[in-house]
Amino acid sequence: MLRRRCVLLLFTVLSPAFVLAMSGSPFELPCGAASAIGGAWERIQCDFSGEPYVPPDVGWSYPVSYVYPTPLPNKRTLKLKVFLHGYSGTPTHCESDFGATAGFFVINHCAAHYPNHNAHAVSGNLPMGWWGAFGGTNSNGYRIALSITRAMNQFWRSIDTQAGIRLEGSSYGGTGSILQSMMLPDAFWRQYVSVVHANVPHTLFVNSHYHRDPAVSLAWQSYDTQRANFYWNAAMGRVDHIYYRINGATNDDLGLVELDFFRLCDAHRIACFGTWHKGGHATNEQGVRLPTRLFAGENQTVRLNQVLPVFSHSTANHWGERGHYNLGLSWHSDQIEDSVERLTVPLRYRQHTDMGADIPDQPDTVRFDLTLRRTQSFALREGETLYWRLGDQGGVAEVQEQGSLSLLGLSLPSAEGYTLLTVSRDAF
Numbered sequence: 208m209l210r211r212r213c214v215l216l217l218f219t220v221l222s223p224a225f226v227l228a229m230s231g232s233p234f235e236l237p238c239g240a241a242s243a244i245g246g247a248w249e250r251i252q253c254d255f256s257g258e259p260y261v262p263p264d265v266g267w268s269y270p271v272s273y274v275y276p277t278p279l280p281n282k283r284t285l286k287l288k289v290f291l292h293g294y295s296g297t298p299t300h301c302e303s304d305f306g307a308t309a310g311f312f313v314i315n316h317c318a319a320h321y322p323n324h325n326a327h328a329v330s331g332n333l334p335m336g337w338w339g340a341f342g343g344t345n346s347n348g349y350r351i352a353l354s355i356t357r358a359m360n361q362f363w364r365s366i367d368t369q370a371g372i373r374l375e376g377s378s379y380g381g382t383g384s385i386l387q388s389m390m391l392p393d394a395f396w397r398q399y400v401s402v403v404h405a406n407v408p409h410t411l412f413v414n415s416h417y418h419r420d421p422a423v424s425l426a427w428q429s430y431d432t433q434r435a436n437f438y439w440n441a442a443m444g445r446v447d448h449i450y451y452r453i454n455g456a457t458n459d460d461l462g463l464v465e466l467d468f469f470r471l472c473d474a475h476r477i478a479c480f481g482t483w484h485k486g487g488h489a490t491n492e493q494g495v496r497l498p499t500r501l502f503a504g505e506n507q508t509v510r511l512n513q514v515l516p517v518f519s520h521s522t523a524n525h526w527g528e529r530g531h532y533n534l535g536l537s538w539h540s541d542q543i544e545d546s547v548e549r550l551t552v553p554l555r556y557r558q559h560t561d562m563g564a565d566i567p568d569q570p571d572t573v574r575f576d577l578t579l580r581r582t583q584s585f586a587l588r589e590g591e592t593l594y595w596r597l598g599d600q601g602g603v604a605e606v607q608e609q610g611s612l613s614l615l616g617l618s619l620p621s622a623e624g625y626t627l628l629t630v631s632r633d634a635f
Contacts, residue, residue: 236271236357244304249277252302253357259349259392262319262327262342269321270301271354274313279365285312286370287358289351291338291380291387297321312366314354318379319347319426334426337412338376338383339435343428345392347383352393369512371401378462378488381408381455388449389440400449401509404501406490407455407462411437415463437468441475447517447580450478450509452501454490457528461488469524469532476578476613478509478517481532485564495529495563504537504555514545514585516552517578523556523569535559535569539625548632550585553625554597572620577628578613585630587612596635597628 238253254268255261261269275285288311292300299305301317319341320326324333327341338347355372374384384405391397409415413436416423433439440446451472455464464483472479480503486492490499502508509515518536525531539553554577560568579587587593589609595602597617606612612630619626629635 236353238273238357241277243277244274244307247276248274248304248307250274250304253354255350255353259344259346260353261350262346263344264342265327267322269317269350270298271317271350272301272303272305272315273354273358273362274304274306274315275311275362275365276307276309279362281364283363283365283367283369284310285362285365286310286367286373287312287314287355288373288375289314289316289355291316291351291374291376291383292318293377293381294318294320294379296380297323312358312362314351314358316347316350316354318383329425332425333422335420335422336426337379337386337409337416337423339386339390339412340427340430342426343430345390345430345434348387348390348392351387352391352396355396368399369510371509371511372396372399373402373404374400375402375404376408377406377490378408381405381462382412384408385410385437385451385453386412386435388446388451389437390435398448399511401511402450402452402501404452405454406499407459407464407488408453409463409465410453410455410468411465414438415465437471441471441477444475447475447477448511448515450515451480453479453481453483454497454499455483456486456488456492457483458485459488466526466530472532473519476517476519476576476611478515479532480534482534483531484529492529492564495566497529497531497562497566498534498559502537503534504539504557506539506541507537508540510540511581512583513540513581514543514550514552514579514583515581516554517580519576519578521573521575523558523573523575525566525569527565529564529566531559531562531566535573535621536575542625545583545585547584547586550579550582550630552579552628554619554628555623555625556619556621557623558621569621572618574616574618576613576615577617578611579630580611582610591632593630593632594634595628595630598626601635 484492
């Protein structure tokens, strides 16, 4: 945790040139001039060529587009989003104005089967890398890393680096967002992925599809799949800085949500919010009313420079073929107080009912465990005993791991307001 905080400090305050040197990869990326989009936005078109940025033996370049508001703000207010398109998104998302999003600097990428999947056939068979390895290499990951590096080099005055990097996509791109949160070849950038927003993805891709699907094996070849294995990455603590938002279906061969993903979030205390249905390859199922928003609460955000609350073992979860994970649990980001002597985090449980199909109403009161990571001023020192209070509950807890505090067996009734969790070095 101390190493991560040191790197975060570098990410926040170093000059762009030094950040690029730290990134460990070349950052030459040919780009055209900015073009106006409807007066409120601009787009820059760039192209990758040569290994490791394109698959081996490919004789064409790969496009990427930057889409951002104009005029650019002269302070760091734009969050960075890397959008990975779905299978049929080539070349729409990486050669167009797609992705303009208020408050964001958006990088739109094309997957490795650009420009036409048939052009990559091997002995008549088509490889399917799902934004992971392609031709046995992680060219997708290298393109993502290089595109981030160039954005930070040219637009660092406008990008809110402390918000972190959001990986986002649906279907093919949703699976890729999960995979590249583990596979980004440059550890410097991988550590700054703060949010993964994946719709209708394969959640445990390596375990479910690698070698079981000939098209996947053809794409990945001998690539070390451990790098893309959520079981291994979760156990090794390589993804505990990320908030995962997963929405999809348990009966979808094109993006199968496997519930073991959320059991791993529970076991390793990873920040996850999940909803799933039986509507196949779609965001929603008719007659099922599950939220699809990014966060469980309207006042919640995730930033690298703010404490990350992680809910686990919630008694309000429903583990059926339709169900949800951590639904109803949230925090109020703007009201967090993080000082040397005290940490205060407003928490809320809001019961969801009438969700349709066979999904039962959530209970009136929830019990859960809470892990706090990424505190900024309130240091969490291994072996230290701290005092905590949540409503009429309270107790003491020992910091078992440097930079991480787990509080077990908390409870909250359903409410519209928030209840303050306070952690202190002094007894109340």
